[in-house]
Amino acid sequence: MAQLKDVLKKPSSFYDEFLRKPDNYQQDTHYCPGCGHGILHKLIAEAIEDFGIKDRTIMISPVGCSVFVYYYFDTGNFQVAHGRAPAVATGIKRTHPDAIVISYQGDGDLAAIGGNNILQAANRGENITVFFVNNAIYGMTGGQMAPTTLLGQKTMTSPYGRKATWEGYPMKVSELLSTLEAPAYVERIALTNGKNLMKARKAVRKAIQAQIDGKGFSLVETLSMCPSAWRMTPVDAKKWVEEAMMKTFPLGVYKDVLDEREVGSWHRALETVPIEKYHEILGLAHEGMEVEGDVESVPKIFRNPKVLIAGFGGQGILLLGQTLAETGMRHGWNSTWIPSYGPEMRGGTANCHVKISSDPIGSPVVSEPNILIAMNKPSLERFEKDLAPGGLLIYNTSMIDIKPTRTDIEILPLPATEMADEIGSLRVANMVIIGAVLEKTKILQKDVVLDSLNAVVKHKKFIPMNSDAINKGMEYARNYKG
Amino acid sequence: MAKELIKGNEAVIKGALLAGCDAYFGYPITPASEIAHAAAKYFPLAGKVFLQAESEIAAIQMCYGAAGGGVRVMTASSGPGISLKMEGISYSAGSELPIVIVDVMRGGPGLGNIAPSQADYNQIVKGGGHGNYKLLVLAPNSAQEMCDLTMLAFELADKYRNPTVVLTDGFNGQMMEPVEFPEPVKKKPDKTDWAAMGDAKTRKNLINSIYLDPEEMEEHNVHLQEKYKKMEQNEVRYEDYKLDGAEIIGIAYGTTSRVMYTAVDEARKKGINAGMLRPITLFPFPKVKIRELAESSKVKAFLVSEMSNGQMVDDVRLAVEGKKPVNFFGRMGGVVPTVSELLEQFEKAAK
Numbered sequence: 141m142a143q144l145k146d147v148l149k150k151p152s153s154f155y156d157e158f159l160r161k162p163d164n165y166q167q168d169t170h171y172c173p174g175c176g177h178g179i180l181h182k183l184i185a186e187a188i189e190d191f192g193i194k195d196r197t198i199m200i201s202p203v204g205c206s207v208f209v210y211y212y213f214d215t216g217n218f219q220v221a222h223g224r225a226p227a228v229a230t231g232i233k234r235t236h237p238d239a240i241v242i243s244y245q246g247d248g249d250l251a252a253i254g255g256n257n258i259l260q261a262a263n264r265g266e267n268i269t270v271f272f273v274n275n276a277i278y279g280m281t282g283g284q285m286a287p288t289t290l291l292g293q294k295t296m297t298s299p300y301g302r303k304a305t306w307e308g309y310p311m312k313v314s315e316l317l318s319t320l321e322a323p324a325y326v327e328r329i330a331l332t333n334g335k336n337l338m339k340a341r342k343a344v345r346k347a348i349q350a351q352i353d354g355k356g357f358s359l360v361e362t363l364s365m366c367p368s369a370w371r372m373t374p375v376d377a378k379k380w381v382e383e384a385m386m387k388t389f390p391l392g393v394y395k396d397v398l399d400e401r402e403v404g405s406w407h408r409a410l411e412t413v414p415i416e417k418y419h420e421i422l423g424l425a426h427e428g429m430e431v432e433g434d435v436e437s438v439p440k441i442f443r444n445p446k447v448l449i450a451g452f453g454g455q456g457i458l459l460l461g462q463t464l465a466e467t468g469m470r471h472g473w474n475s476t477w478i479p480s481y482g483p484e485m486r487g488g489t490a491n492c493h494v495k496i497s498s499d500p501i502g503s504p505v506v507s508e509p510n511i512l513i514a515m516n517k518p519s520l521e522r523f524e525k526d527l528a529p530g531g532l533l534i535y536n537t538s539m540i541d542i543k544p545t546r547t548d549i550e551i552l553p554l555p556a557t558e559m560a561d562e563i564g565s566l567r568v569a570n571m572v573i574i575g576a577v578l579e580k581t582k583i584l585q586k587d588v589v590l591d592s593l594n595a596v597v598k599h600k601k602f603i604p605m606n607s608d609a610i611n612k613g614m615e616y617a618r619n620y621k622g
Numbered sequence: 623m624a625k626e627l628i629k630g631n632e633a634v635i636k637g638a639l640l641a642g643c644d645a646y647f648g649y650p651i652t653p654a655s656e657i658a659h660a661a662a663k664y665f666p667l668a669g670k671v672f673l674q675a676e677s678e679i680a681a682i683q684m685c686y687g688a689a690g691g692g693v694r695v696m697t698a699s700s701g702p703g704i705s706l707k708m709e710g711i712s713y714s715a716g717s718e719l720p721i722v723i724v725d726v727m728r729g730g731p732g733l734g735n736i737a738p739s740q741a742d743y744n745q746i747v748k749g750g751g752h753g754n755y756k757l758l759v760l761a762p763n764s765a766q767e768m769c770d771l772t773m774l775a776f777e778l779a780d781k782y783r784n785p786t787v788v789l790t791d792g793f794n795g796q797m798m799e800p801v802e803f804p805e806p807v808k809k810k811p812d813k814t815d816w817a818a819m820g821d822a823k824t825r826k827n828l829i830n831s832i833y834l835d836p837e838e839m840e841e842h843n844v845h846l847q848e849k850y851k852k853m854e855q856n857e858v859r860y861e862d863y864k865l866d867g868a869e870i871i872g873i874a875y876g877t878t879s880r881v882m883y884t885a886v887d888e889a890r891k892k893g894i895n896a897g898m899l900r901p902i903t904l905f906p907f908p909k910v911k912i913r914e915l916a917e918s919s920k921v922k923a924f925l926v927s928e929m930s931n932g933q934m935v936d937d938v939r940l941a942v943e944g945k946k947p948v949n950f951f952g953r954m955g956g957v958v959p960t961v962s963e964l965l966e967q968f969e970k971a972a973k
Contacts (some may be wrong), residue, residue: 160828162834162835162838194825195820195821195822195825196820196821197820198691198818198820207832210828210830214825215825216818216819216820216824216825216827216828217818217827217828217829217830218686218687218690218818218828218829218830219717219828219829219830219831219832220683220686220687220713221683221686221709221710221713224679224680224683224686224709224710227675227676227679227680227681227683227684227686227687228683228684228686228687228690229687230647230673230675230680230684230687231645231647231683231684231685231686231687231688231689231690231691231695232687232688232690232691232818232820233687234645234671234673234684234688235644235645235671235687235688235691235693235695236691236693236819236820238820239691239819239820239821240820241820256676256677256680257676257679257680257683260676260680410669410670410671411669412669413667413668413669415642415806415808417668418639418640418668418806419803419805419806421639421664421667421668422636422639422640422664422803423626424624424626424636424803426624427624428624430624462627462798465627465798466627469625469627469800474799474800475627475799475800476797476798476799477627477797477798477799478793478796478797478798479796500883501880502880502881502882502883502884502885502887502961503880503881503883503884503960503961504793504797504799504880505881505958505960507960507961507962595627596627
């Protein structure tokens with residue numbers, strides 16, 4: 141038989157003295173007489189005590205009258221930005237799945253500025269417990285209208301009474317959230333008479349137990365008194381909750397699927413992966429073929445290739461560039477690749493810039509290429525003028541029906557698309573071009589290019605065809621008599 | 623180990639995991655999205671948390687929760703998203719939470735465009751959120767540094783209990799370069815003295831930025847300022863590119879500094895004694911070194927270039943204190959300065 145002194149004992153999850161409170165009344169809370177917060181605090185503190193979860197619990201104090209929840213609860217505490225408690229709770233819970241995370245929020249906080257945060261946390265089924273205190277007003281900031289303010293209710297910012305056609309209707313959070321699939325338990329309670337308090341006690345415990353059991357998101361909406369902002373006596377305030385608020389916000393269970401859910405089904409445990417495996421996970425463990433680059437036999441102009449590759453999106457422009465940059469790197473050189481980006485992206489064209497150099501590369505931008513690859517007509521028209529004198533122009537005659545005009549450059553016309561079609565796929569036109577680049581510049585070794593494709597190409601089934609295309613491109617360039 | 627040819631944005635995530643990052647919370651935005659893509663791909667494989675938030679506002683607040691719980695956490699975005707994160711950034715600075723934030727800057731203001739920019743300098747380095755706070759700001763200029771400075775960001779964020787930003791631009795995020803990845807960080811600092819981790823040892827801890835009493839609030843502010851002073855004493859990083867004996871000192875960071883390397887070389891070919899100081903930390907700013915240069919009899923002028931209306935140049939002028947002329951050349955709206963433009967500026971400054 142429990143002793144009366146134990147029944148009336150203050151739960152240990154409440155501090156004995158509120159030392160964080162910066163005034164001389166460290167045994168009294170900061171709440172006004174007749175306020176509902178104290179009652180709800182007590183119900184929560186008792187549940188924490190009885191469930192033995194004090195050490196595991198993290199309370200989140202929002203902005204509003206309950207901004208000082210951390211004065212009172214002897215648990216881990218977070219004070220957070222207005223409305224953001226569900227997001228902060230998500231961050232804590234996802235990284236500490238065994239913590240018991242309790243978000244304690246008022247109506248301005250949860251239903252106005254944090255409306256999307258609570259909706260989304262509920263919809264993700266965060267395994268947290270939310271206590272939502274609905275007192276139909278902003279208490280802390282001095283009695284302004286809340287999303288839950290009743291129609292006709294006068295506040296500092298609705299001095300003539302809330303009008304549906306001007307400020308909309310009172311927001312029914314429990315009803316709203318219970319339409320979502322993820323939440324496990326949603327109930328609205330009130331802190332008025334003994335009967336309601338018994339129900340409230342049960343709901344508070346159920347909502348916390350749901351989290352302990354890993355059954356997902358639960359929310360308890362509490363109709364609570366605010367005698368100060370309502371300008372009522374505590375007794376009248378209780379009466380107003382029962383007579384006015386409950387008409388708009390009926391008490392009851394709005395959602396309860398706790399029995400249908402397995403214990404732990406919404407507990408998101410984290411797997412421990414040894415850091416020794418990280419390099420493998422990140423794909424860093426592979427060893428590609430590498431050679432020492434040699435520029436002796438390379439024509440001088442191609443020793444530090446600055447390549448501009450341009451064409452339609454879908455012609456493999458970016459991949460072509462990446463293959464060159466990857467191969468350059470594997471010759472022990474510096475290389476950069478940068479895709480068409482920003483203002484140049486308009487009009488469905490794609491281009492990329494590649495630099496390969498034995499020296500450090502400053503700007504990765506190729507403004508004066510010494511190799512220009514034009515895969516379509518607009519590219520030739522646009523970039524031919526930029527090619528350095530003596531540079532190499534490779535252009536795709538399958539797609540370009542005009543001729544280059546420059547005479548101070550080396551030109552290789554190449555029916556890349558048609559050749560690719562003969563090889564078996566239009567997608568390998570870019571590889572035909574690579575073959576031609578290899579043959580003309582001699583700077584990159586073919587076997588390294590082929591090995592580089594393993595790193596660059598996502599669809600491995602194309603690799604044999606790519607190899608064929610590179611050979612055909614080399615052959616064409618070797619035999620071409622301009 | 624083999625180098626990997628990789629986009630700067632992806633190098634950020636590989637570096638983050640190697641630095642022991644435990645969680646990523648983010649929201650999609652170009653040109654930063656590859657960071658989220660890579661996190662979504664790799665974090666679960668390493669037993670770490672990746673979660674797409676409902677908004678930028680929520681993403682930074684999720685970081686607030688995770689960091690307050692003592693784990694290593696990051697988010698990434700670009701200008702419009704960074705603006706939204708400012709609420710959480712100010713709170714994190716106030717609550718002294720080590721969060722790593724990557725800002726891949728794009729053209730603005732407003733929706734702007736997705737081209738590279740450096741116009742978030744003031745927002746990140748000078749504030750942007752409310753209150754007297756500073757962020758540690760690191761400015762990579764290569765894919766290798768996207769990895770290395772992200773890793774450093776986690777170390778510094780923990781060392782100072784301060785949000786730390788990797789401030790980069792769309793170009794640096796999209797560019798692929800060879801990167802050599804280091805071994806994973808084995809030891810992370812113990813945070814049980816301040817973090818709230820949901821256990822007995824940390825039950826007494828409070829994550830908090832509210833101090834109702836003005837005297838207490840001031841005391842907290844003084845503490846923060848002292849911390850920032852320590853950063854200025856210990857964490858200044860910059861690259862010296864041919865500064866020895868240089869007469870015209872170029873100053874640029876990020877992508878602009880890449881263009882400026884080449885411009886310095888070209889200027890030297892033309893007989894102009896140019897060099898470059900590249901700030902790697904934007905806060906703390908290398909103002910002592912700049913003042914030293916300003917006081918050198920050899921130095922004739924400074925040339926600052928940015929992809930902005932001239933934001934970092936204010937810090938350079940404060941350091942130079944009017945001792946030497948400070949020229950500025952900027953491009954805006956996503957336009958990258960060219961080598962020839964910067965060369966022309968060096969020539970102008972040398973006259």
